Each structure stands twice: as C-alpha cells, then as structure tokens.
Amino acid sequence: MYIDKIRNFSIIAHIDHGKSTLADRLLEYTNTVTKREMKEQILDDMDLERERGITIKSHPIRMEYEFAPGDKYILNLIDTPGHVDFSYEVSRALAACEGALLVVDATQGIEAQTLSTLYQALDNNLHIIPVINKIDLPNEQREKVTKEIISLIGCQRNEIITVSAKTGHGVENLLQEIVVQIPPPKGDPEKPLQALIFDSTFDNYRGAVPHIRVVNGRIKSNDKIFMFSNSLLFDVTEVGYLKLKKEPQKELLAGEVGYVMASIRNVKDTRVGDTITTVENKAEKPLPGYRPAKSMVFAGLYPVNSDNYTLLRDALDKLKLNDSSLIYEPETSKALGFGFRCGFLGLLHMEIIQERLSREHNIEIITTVPNVAYIIYNVRGEKITIDNPSKLPASNEIERLEEPFIRCQIVTPSDYIGNIMHLCMDRRGINTEMEYIDNSRVNLNFEFPLVEIIFDFYDRLKTISRGYASMDYEFLEYRPSKLKKLDILLNGDVVDALSMIVHRDKTYYWGKKLVEKLRKLIPRQMYEVVIQAAIGSKAIARESVKALRKNVTAKCYGGDITRKRKLLDKQKEGKKRMKRVGRVDIPQEAFLAILSLDDED
Amino acid sequence: MESENLYLYIHIPFCNSKCPYCSFYSITDHTEELHKIYINTVIKELELYNPLLDFKSRILKSIYIGGGTPSILSEKNLDFILKNIHSLFPGDENTEITIEGNPESLNYENLNFYKNSGINRLSLGLQSSMDKNLRTLGRNHRLSEINNILSIIKELNFPSVSVDFIYNIPGQTMDDLKKEFEFIKIYKPEHLSFYGLSIEENTPFCSLYKNYDAQEELYNNMYMEISEKLLSMGYEHYEISNFALPGHGCRHNMAYWDFSEYLGLGPSASSYIDEKRFKNSSSIKDYINNIKNKNLAINNPEKRNNEDLLLEKIFLGLRTKSGINLEGLCREYNLNLQELRDKIKYYIPETLWICSDNELSLTTEGFLLSNTITVEVFNLFQTSGIYRK
Numbered sequence: 001m002y003i004d005k006i007r008n009f010s011i012i013a014h015i016d017h018g019k020s021t022l023a024d025r026l027l028e029y030t031n032t033v034t035k036r037e038m039k040e041q042i043l044d045d046m047d048l049e050r051e052r053g054i055t056i057k058s059h060p061i062r063m064e065y066e067f068a069p070g071d072k073y074i075l076n077l078i079d080t081p082g083h084v085d086f087s088y089e090v091s092r093a094l095a096a097c098e099g100a101l102l103v104v105d106a107t108q109g110i111e112a113q114t115l116s117t118l119y120q121a122l123d124n125n126l127h128i129i130p131v132i133n134k135i136d137l138p139n140e141q142r143e144k145v146t147k148e149i150i151s152l153i154g155c156q157r158n159e160i161i162t163v164s165a166k167t168g169h170g171v172e173n174l175l176q177e178i179v180v181q182i183p184p185p186k187g188d189p190e191k192p193l194q195a196l197i198f199d200s201t202f203d204n205y206r207g208a209v210p211h212i213r214v215v216n217g218r219i220k221s222n223d224k225i226f227m228f229s230n231s232l233l234f235d236v237t238e239v240g241y242l243k244l245k246k247e248p249q250k251e252l253l254a255g256e257v258g259y260v261m262a263s264i265r266n267v268k269d270t271r272v273g274d275t276i277t278t279v280e281n282k283a284e285k286p287l288p289g290y291r292p293a294k295s296m297v298f299a300g301l302y303p304v305n306s307d308n309y310t311l312l313r314d315a316l317d318k319l320k321l322n323d324s325s326l327i328y329e330p331e332t333s334k335a336l337g338f339g340f341r342c343g344f345l346g347l348l349h350m351e352i353i354q355e356r357l358s359r360e361h362n363i364e365i366i367t368t369v370p371n372v373a374y375i376i377y378n379v380r381g382e383k384i385t386i387d388n389p390s391k392l393p394a395s396n397e398i399e400r401l402e403e404p405f406i407r408c409q410i411v412t413p414s415d416y417i418g419n420i421m422h423l424c425m426d427r428r429g430i431n432t433e434m435e436y437i438d439n440s441r442v443n444l445n446f447e448f449p450l451v452e453i454i455f456d457f458y459d460r461l462k463t464i465s466r467g468y469a470s471m472d473y474e475f476l477e478y479r480p481s482k483l484k485k486l487d488i489l490l491n492g493d494v495v496d497a498l499s500m501i502v503h504r505d506k507t508y509y510w511g512k513k514l515v516e517k518l519r520k521l522i523p524r525q526m527y528e529v530v531i532q533a534a535i536g537s538k539a540i541a542r543e544s545v546k547a548l549r550k551n552v553t554a555k556c557y558g559g560d561i562t563r564k565r566k567l568l569d570k571q572k573e574g575k576k577r578m579k580r581v582g583r584v585d586i587p588q589e590a591f592l593a594i595l596s597l598d599d600e601d
Numbered sequence: 602m603e604s605e606n607l608y609l610y611i612h613i614p615f616c617n618s619k620c621p622y623c624s625f626y627s628i629t630d631h632t633e634e635l636h637k638i639y640i641n642t643v644i645k646e647l648e649l650y651n652p653l654l655d656f657k658s659r660i661l662k663s664i665y666i667g668g669g670t671p672s673i674l675s676e677k678n679l680d681f682i683l684k685n686i687h688s689l690f691p692g693d694e695n696t697e698i699t700i701e702g703n704p705e706s707l708n709y710e711n712l713n714f715y716k717n718s719g720i721n722r723l724s725l726g727l728q729s730s731m732d733k734n735l736r737t738l739g740r741n742h743r744l745s746e747i748n749n750i751l752s753i754i755k756e757l758n759f760p761s762v763s764v765d766f767i768y769n770i771p772g773q774t775m776d777d778l779k780k781e782f783e784f785i786k787i788y789k790p791e792h793l794s795f796y797g798l799s800i801e802e803n804t805p806f807c808s809l810y811k812n813y814d815a816q817e818e819l820y821n822n823m824y825m826e827i828s829e830k831l832l833s834m835g836y837e838h839y840e841i842s843n844f845a846l847p848g849h850g851c852r853h854n855m856a857y858w859d860f861s862e863y864l865g866l867g868p869s870a871s872s873y874i875d876e877k878r879f880k881n882s883s884s885i886k887d888y889i890n891n892i893k894n895k896n897l898a899i900n901n902p903e904k905r906n907n908e909d910l911l912l913e914k915i916f917l918g919l920r921t922k923s924g925i926n927l928e929g930l931c932r933e934y935n936l937n938l939q940e941l942r943d944k945i946k947y948y949i950p951e952t953l954w955i956c957s958d959n960e961l962s963l964t965t966e967g968f969l970l971s972n973t974i975t976v977e978v979f980n981l982f983q984t985s986g987i988y989r990k
Contacts, residue, residue, distance in 0.1 A: 526950050526973060547950075550817045551972040554797045554842050556920060557854050558625070558667070559610060559863055559871035561913060562878055562903050568916055569909075571976045583948060 003255040004184045008076045008213065010094055010126075012117045013103035018133040021165035022103060023061075023077060029171050030063040030075065033244060060199070060211055060257055062241045067179045075178060076257040078198070080117065087472050088291055089199070091120050092273045095289055096198045096213035096257065099127040099182030101174075102153070106132050106140035106162075110148045115411050115470050118153075127182050128153055129161060131174060136164035185215075187254030192283040193217030193225075195252075195260075195276040200267065202321040208264040211242065212276060213257050215287060220251035224279040225262060228286035229271045233279060234262035267324040294475055295327055295343025296404075297350055297454050298387040300368035300497060301357075302339030304579055304588065308363055309338045315361035316340060319353060326353060331388060335495045335581045336366060341388055347454055366579050366591050368497040372451045375402040375478050390496040392485045395536070402478040404450040410461070412469035414442050419464040427452035428503065447476060451501070486511055488518070489532040489539075490584045497591060511541040521590040524548035527583050607659040608856040611643060611682060612867030613668040614885060617706070621739040621805040622767075622798065626869035626883040627669040638889065640678050643866045644685045646892045650864060651689065653899070654874065661690040662861075663697040663853035667724075672702035676714040683718055697852040699724055699763075704742040707750050716757050722851075723754065724763040730784035731777060734770045751788055761849050763792035768827065769820045770798055771810060778823060782830050791849035795827050796842050821969055828965045839922045841968045858917045877902035911982060916975045924962025936985050944981045949974060
C-alpha cells in the first residue's frame with residue numbers, strides 16, 4: 001500500500017549541532033535539490049533566525065528516496081522551532097510525525113535544549129533515531145556521546161548512526177535507517193477526513209495556507225471543509241505537496257503531509273493543532289491535543305517618532321499575516337502618545353516582533369515594560385481584566401486582585417538543584433514535585449506566578465545551571481495575590497509607560513533596582529533628572545542623574561569643519577532615538593530596563 | 602557671507618619633533634631638498650585653482666601659514682611662497698598675514714625677515730609659561746628662552762601677536778593659572794587662544810591619558826576663571842577658545858565660522874569653495890603626486906546635505922559671541938520664530954544663552970555645553986512646524 005512507503009519525521013537538535021546542515025544534506029542526497037540550487041541552510045527562511053541560531057518557522061519538505069532499485073519511499077521532513085515560547089507549536093509538529101532524528105554534536109554531547117523536545121517526542125510515541133553528527137571534527141568524542149545517548153533513551157548501540165553533515169559521510173546510511181527504523185503512518189483513506197494543522201503560512205494572493213498531516217480520509221480541490229476549533233467552513237481551491245515550491249496534487253491521502261488552499265482570508269482562522277474535516281463526511285471527533293492561542297505577555301508598542309503611528313499600524317498588520325499568535329489593539333499613553341497594546345506568546349516572541357519591526361519595516365519603537373494580564377474584582381463586584389498597569393484602578397476600588405499562575409517543569413542535572421530551588425523560591429515558586437529521570441537528572445515541577453517568569457528567569461536558569469537546565473510551562477489558573485502598582489517618576493512626573501504591578505513584599509526591591517538601573521541608562525543632559533519609584537503618593541526609592549556641564553569641541557580652526565561636525569552627527573542621531581517626556585530624553589533601553597536587572601543571588 | 606573675498610591657508614608639514622598631544626599632520630624626517638620641492642608644489646596647486654577662482658577678481662583677506670612648524674622653513678623658501686602669492690592676487694595693504702612659530706625655532710633673523718616681508722601677525726605656540734607644564738606637554742622650550750624671543754618681538758614691533766595656551770594640563774592646578782595671567786599682564790599679546798587639553802586619537806597622549814577627559818569640574822572651573830580674568834584685562838571673549846583686544850580678532854579664523862570662502866594648500870589642508878568642502882590627503886607623497894597629475898581635491902568634495910548645512914550653521918554660529926540669527930534662519934527654513942523661541946526657553950536652561958534682537962548666542966557657561974546646545978537647537982528646528990528639507 002502507498003501508505004507503507006511514507007515516512008514522516010522531524011529533527012530534534014540543540015542550537016548549532018547541525019540540524020540545518022543535515023537537512024540540507026538529506027535534500028541533496030534525495031535529489032530534491034540539485035547542487036546548483038542548494039543555498040546554504042535552505043530551510044531557514046529568515047535572517048533573524050540565522051542570527052539567533054534558532055528556527056522560528058517550520059517549513060516541511062517532501063523528499064523522494066530510492067531505498068533500493070525500483071523501491072521508492074516518500075520522506076516528509078517536518079522542522080520544529082526550538083524555544084519554550086513555542087512549545088505548543090513544537091508539540092503539534094511532532095504530532096504530525098512517526099519518528100524523529102535526535103541529532104547530537106559529537107564534540108558537545110547531549111545538551112539541555114534538546115531534552116524538552118525529546119521528551120515531547122517520546123510522549124508522542126515517536127521512534128527516535130539517535131544521530132551523532134560532526135564526526136569529521138578532530139575533537140569528536142563519539143564514544144562518550146554514544147554512552148550518553150544510550151543512558152538517555154535506552155537504545156541499542158547499533159541503533160545509533162554516526163554522520164558528518166558537512167562532508168556527507170554516513171548520510172546515505174541514515175536515509176536507509178530512516179526507512180528501516182521509522183514506522184509508516186497508520187491511517188485509513190476511506191474513513192472520514194481528519195487532517196491536523198501543524199503550521200500555516202500566508203500568501204498575499206491565496207490567503208492563509210495551512211500545512212496539514214492527513215491522519216484519516218482524503219482531501220481534494222472543491223471539497224467543502226470544516227474547522228473543528230471555530231466551526232468555520234471553506235472551499236478547497238488547491239491541495240498539494242510541499243517541496244521547495246508548492247506542487248499541486250489531485251488529492252492528499254491519509255498518512256501524507258502537504259498544504260491546503262481554501263481562500264482563507266484571516267490567518268487566525270487557521271489554528272495550529274486544529275482538525276480539518278469535510279462537511280459531506282464529517283469526522284465524529286477532532287484529533288486530540290488542540291489548545292487555543294494564549295498570549296502570555298503584554299507590552300505597549302509605541303513609535304519613537306509619533307509621526308510613524310500609521311506606519312507602525314500597517315507594519316503590525318503585515319506581521320500578523322505570518323504570525324497568527326500576535327494580537328494587538330490601539331492604546332494611548334500620557335508619556336508616549338499613541339501606540340498599541342500587544343499580546344505575545346512570551347518574551348522571545350516579543351523580541352522577535354520588535355526586531356522584525358526594526359529590520360523589515362524600518363520603524364524604531366519603544367516597548368513599555370512587559371506585563372501579564374490581571375483580573376480585578378472591584379468593590380462593585382465587577383470582574384475586569386487589565387493588560388496595562390496604568391489601567392489599574394485605585395487601591396480603594398479593588399476588592400481582589402488575581403494574577404495568572406503557571407505550571408512549570410524544569411529538567412536539570414542534579415548538581416544544580418540547590419541553586420535552582422533558591423532561584424525559584426525567590427520568584428515565589430511553589431515546588432510541587434521532584435522526580436529523578438535517571439541517576440543524574442531530575443525533573444522539578446513548580447507553580448509560579450507567570451509574571452515572575454517572564455523577566456529574565458529563563459536566562460538566570462541557564463546561567464546558574466551552566467546551560468544544562470531546560471524549562472517548559474503552561475497556564476494553570478488565576479489566583480489572588482497581594483499586588484501593588486509601582487510608579488516611576490522623572491522630575492516629579494509619573495511616566496505611565498514605566499509603571500509595573502509588583503508583589504507587595506517586593507515593592508522596595510523592584511523600586512530600588514529600577515531607579516538604580518534607570519540612573520545608569522538615562523544619559524546626563526542639560527537639566528538634572530530626578531528618578532523616583534513610588535507606590536501611590538509615597539516615594540520609596542530615589543536616584544538622580546546630575547546635569548551635564550561640559551560637552552564642547554574646544555578647537556575648531558584649520559578649516560576641517562566636517563571632522564568636527566561628525567561628532568555632532570553622532571550626538572544628533574543618538575537624540576533621534578530617544579523619547580522626550582517633559583524635558584527628559586529617555587533612550588529606548590530605559591523602557592526595557594526591567595529586563596536587564598541583575599539578580600543578586 | 603562675502604562672495605569676492607578669499608582667505609588662503611598654507612600648510613607647512615615639517616617639524617623637528619612631534620608634540621605628544623598634537624594631531625596635525627607633519628613629518629620629522631625632511632630635508633632642504635624636500636622643502637624646495639614642496640614649496641614649488643604648493644604654488645603649483647595655487648596656480649591650478651586660478652582658472653576656477655579668478656584670483657585677480659578677488660580680495661585676498663588673509664594668508665595664514667600654519668603647520669607643522671612654519672618657523673623652521675628657511676627665509677628664502679618663505680619668500681618664494683609670499684612673492685608668488687602676491688603676484689597672483691591684486692595688491693592689498695590690508696591682507697592679514699599670519700605665520701605660526703614655536704619658540705625653539707624663532708630668532709632675531711627670521712623674526713626680522715617676517716616683519717620685513719609684510720607678515721603682520723605672529724602666532725606663538727607657547728602653551729604655558731610654566732616649565733613644569735611645558736615638560737608635561739613634551740615641549741622643548743623653557744620660560745627663559747621665551748622671554749628672550751618676546752623681547753625681540755616687542756623690539757620689532759609686530760602689529761599683532763597671538764599666543765596659544767593650553768589649560769587642563771595633567772598636574773596643573775587652579776593656582777597655576779595665576780602664573781599664566783601674570784605672564785599675559787606683562788606682555789599683553791593682542792590675541793590669545795586658550796585650548797582646554799583634549800586627548801586626540803592616535804597621539805601618544807591618547808594611551809597615556811585615557812580617562813582624562815572625564816575631569817569635568819576642573820576643566821570647567823579653569824575655563825570660567827580664564828574667561829573672567831581675561832575679560833577684566835580688556836580682552837573680548839569672541840569665540841569659545843579665542844580672546845582679543847579690541848580690533849585684534851583673527852580675521853582668518855573668523856572665515857571658518859562665518860561661511861566665507863577659504864582655500865587650503867598642502868597636505869591635510871581644508872577648503873570651503875562654492876559651498877563645497879574638500880580636503881587634501883594627509884600625505885606629502887600623495888599630495889606631490891596629485892598636484893603633478895593636476896588632481897585637485899575640489900574634484901572630490903565631501904558629501905553634505907541640507908541637514909548637514911543647517912547643523913554647520915548652528916554649530917559654527919554658536920561658537921562665536923555674535924551667535925546665530927534666529928529670525929533669518931526661521932525665514933529660511935519656514936519656521937515660526939516665536940514657537941522656536943518658546944521652545945528654546947523651555948528646553949535649554951536660561952543660564953546658558955542670551956537672545957537679544959533674535960540673535961541667539963551662548964554665555965560663557967553655555968560655551969562649555971556648546972555641542973549639546975547645538976544638537977538641541979538643531980533638534981528644535983527639525984521638530985518645529987514645517988521643516989523644509
């Protein structure tokens with residue numbers, strides 16, 4: 001049967017362990033791409049991804065492989081993003097596969113980032129093929145890494161494949177093993193259609209294009225389809241395979257991976273994890289694992305130059321086409337003018353959006369302090385959700401304040417348990433479980449207020465565990481907390497964009513840290529800048545930036561005006577990037593000061 | 602801005618030793634042979650500009666011979682330069698002719714020659730009257746030699762003498778300044794340049810005194826003291842670093858600040874002609890080669906746009922006591938004058954500037970922040986009303 005010739009798999013790897021290069025090699029060896037067409041790391045679409053060394057958008061690709069003369073197989077490679085902000089997307093991409101290549105760098109061994117995805121893969125019952133890469137390097141330690149792998153996943157020694165993606169050594173063998181070891185998909189093309197959406201892209205002419213794994217049934221042009229998550233109906237205009245370019249097909253059958261075009265105007269109508277079925281022969285139930293999108297982190301985005309408001313709005317509209325998890329709506333700030341309140345999956349997501357705005361749309365923006373959404377029950381019994389700290393009602397109006405809590409899982413070598421427990425306690429974490437995975441690694445379960453995680457928790461965790469710990473989290477519930485609004489004043493004026501909601505026991509801590517950091521970030525200027533942190537009308541911390549008294553080019557003769565002017569050019573460009581609030585010039589970094597505060601552990 | 606006037610600068614890139622704080626171009630390995638080739642090249646360069654600038658139609662307002670160390674050039678060579686210049690321009694009794702000299706290389710012979718050849722302004726690179734400061738600065742002359750030269754200068758009756766001083770020297774105290782003032786009182790030079798020591802990149806001082814510029818308070822105190830004291834001695838503080846007795850401002854330097862046309866000859870020399878700025882390369886070898894091939898620097902003017910021009914106008918204008926004409930600039934850039942004045946009042950502390958009759962100029966305290974204020978005023982221009990780009 002055709003379905004026996006299909007292999008759907010993903011590649012799990014730590015940053016820089018060679019996932020992209022290996023993918024390139026597979027494309028090459030299956031002649032999916034000719035040597036001439038090969039551009040380095042063809043699957044990574046964006047420069048941003050290249051720079052950060054992570055894959056953000058997946059890009060599935062279908063390869064044809066001749067296992068033996070006349071015996072052809074279809075190999076569908078589905079790429080996965082590698083950051084905790086996107087763990088839901090990862091889980092859905094893995095749900096579309098039957099196997100995964102676990103790629104480990106022969107000189108580095110198993111690293112933390114791999115673990116979380118590996119466990120998800122194991123949870124999804126994927127068959128894992130361990131691959132040791134970079135054996136061409138002189139300092140490779142394949143024996144040591146082999147032992148680590150065996151200890152981690154309990155496989156046999158002969159199941160581990162060694163390759164060098166760079167030279168191509170072992171790649172042919174790997175292809176053979178993919179066919180031999182990874183099971184074919186199970187599914188019945190005659191049953192009612194159930195297709196899993198594991199990703200989608202946006203095409204300016206065709207609208208949203210979901211990438212699907214057909215689990216049961218079949219889908220073809222002119223089918224009327226139904227989305228389980230939102231009950232929307234669409235008419236299919238085209239289906240096809242995803243090779244380097246889209247290849248239209250008559251139909252897609254159970255077990256196959258491909259795309260669907262159905263004139264879907266709004267990208268938010270295609271939800272990752274959703275199930276597609278046909279109207280005529282509707283499936284009884286959707287596939288398991290669907291979760292609606294949830295923004296975890298909110299921030300105000302404002303253009304540095306207020307004239308660019310419309311440009312910002314247009315840019316956000318364009319970004320949203322490719323990123324359905326971004327939400328935004330207009331808001332105003334006394335300090336910053338007109339802007340947008342945006343919701344993100346996490347801080348990394350927020351940083352990506354910021355960089356894309358700057359790079360792809362050339363807009364300099366100010367981002368306010370990121371925050372979470374709070375639920376307030378006021379004295380009149382009304383329930384209000386606020387996603388902007390400046391909208392917090394006066395304390396005498398508030399009956400009860402609730403903040404979102406998450407369930408968090410941290411996997412770490414046992415050496416670092418002490419430091420990590422300390423960090424988590426510091427962040428109001430409650431340890432709910434601790435279990436040993438193997439004799440050196442432990443899985444810690446915590447419940448945290450989400451707000452304690454969104455600021456530099458991940459980075460701190462990495463630092464104190466020397467990069468070995470990894471984490472994953474999901475929303476748990478809202479719980480009441482004793483919280484206060486912390487205001488920042490510059491020369492006596494509240495700068496609403498710098499306000500934060502903090503826990504009552506930490507107001508002094510955050511207040512002091514913030515004003516100290518701001519003092520370092522706000523440059524000296526003609527007027528002294530007095531920085532205060534306040535709760536209500538009470539100032540709790542204070543710093544000042546003393547007035548600048550000297551900035552002069554003493555010598556200006558000899559006629560070389562241009563050289564002297566260049567210094568002024570620099571100063572004038574610097575000023576353009578600052579936001580003026582009252583008489584104070586504030587650099588963009590100051591608005592994000594909170595993100596780079598040092599913890600004294 | 603005057604259109605028929607021309608100001609001439611000639612660079613003499615030769616020194617006997619390099620001062621550790623100096624960033625002007627010069628070489629210490631030179632011969633009389635090279636001097637001869639050099640002066641011929643300079644005159645050749647000048648002649649090459651004649652078709653474009655039409656010297657006979659110009660009023661030569663100043664000739665400034667700087668360096669390097671112009672006073673080590675032989676009288677014969679200097680004479681060659683001056684005679685050739687004079688032959689190209691119409692005669693003018695009023696041309697300000699300045700030569701820079703350092704005490705080590707000045708003597709009765711050359712000073713006398715300068716006087717007789719029509720040089721009417723002497724610029725002395727003294728830097729300090731105190732031996733300890735001279736040592737710190739790596740200068741080879743001492744107070745005793747200076748006194749000698751100065752008495753010769755007095756004897757020869759030069760119409761205008763300018764003396765350069767450096768302050769904020771490592772090890773120099775507020776008290777030490779008194780010694781400089783005493784010196785000035787005795788010799789009463791017509792013109793003074795007081796430069797706060799700034800550490801320039803690629804000079805030996807740069808690695809020695811890395812964080813020196815951070816000494817804001819002492820620098821400022823010295824500057825205020827110098828201005829106040831010199832004012833009381835009858836000097837006008839007419840530019841950030843320049844002071845003059847009435848009628849003795851340096852005409853040549855004023856050209857740099859008021860957008861007059863000036864031509865700079867020799868390697869590293871800068872020019873402003875026809876609203877273009879251009880500069881010769883800082884290499885004698887390349888310079889001689891270029892002139893041989895008739896390759897003039899005006900063919901590679903610096904890229905400037907309207908924004909740059911506005912910034913220059915504000916930058917250069919605010920360096921002088923007369924400041925910038927807000928009314929004129931507002932008309933030119935189509936801005937509301939009152940709105941601009943209100944903004945200046947709000948954003949720039951009042952102790953730093955004066956605005957009378959719509960001329961905006963800086964106070965002494967303001968001079969110390971002239972870069973910041975320049976950028977601020979520029980910023981206010983850009984963000985006010987309709988800014989014509």
